[in-house]
Amino acid sequence: MQCGFAQSLDLNSLEKILYAPVSSVDSALKKSNFRLTEKQKDKGYCNYYYTSYERKDLFKHLLRSLSYMDIFDKGDTSRIVLYRTYYETDQQELKKQLVANGYELTSQQNNNFVYKKGDVTITNKITEKTVPRGKPMTAYEFELGR
Numbered sequence: 001m002q003c004g005f006a007q008s009l010d011l012n013s014l015e016k017i018l019y020a021p022v023s024s025v026d027s028a029l030k031k032s033n034f035r036l037t038e039k040q041k042d043k044g045y046c047n048y049y050y051t052s053y054e055r056k057d058l059f060k061h062l063l064r065s066l067s068y069m070d071i072f073d074k075g076d077t078s079r080i081v082l083y084r085t086y087y088e089t090d091q092q093e094l095k096k097q098l099v100a101n102g103y104e105l106t107s108q109q110n111n112n113f114v115y116k117k118g119d120v121t122i123t124n125k126i127t128e129k130t131v132p133r134g135k136p137m138t139a140y141e142f143e144l145g146r
């Protein structure tokens with residue numbers, strides 16, 4: 001039996017990813033046991049998808065993932081970061097960090113929560129995902145952009 005040690009990302013890490021150069025993001029994610037799974041490039045964007053698996057036994061695999069996309073438009077670059085975890089404890093910890101760092105809940109609709117601090121908006125979505133040959137699992141997503 002193999003075991004992996006996936007690490008959760010905290011709010012500080014997500015904020016750094018939002019502004020850091022690509023090489024710094026790659027180094028930081030590798031230190032947290034995330035591996036580049038997919039990279040897509042085109043004229044107007046670059047998309048990077050990282051995953052980190054945690055294997056608790058031969059049948060149960062839990063995943064954390066982070067994707068970010070840089071969008072280029074006439075010399076301007078925007079970035080969108082999406083962090084997804086299947087651990088409710090990660091969800092609870094990130095929500096605590098949002099409040100502790102001055103983010104305010106500005107709207108809630110069903111399982112979508114929008115937090116703002118200054119000009120930064122973070123959307124927290126809770127959705128049900130069905131994995132192949134598996135039962136539905138709850139996914140906790142945090143999306144931020146600049």
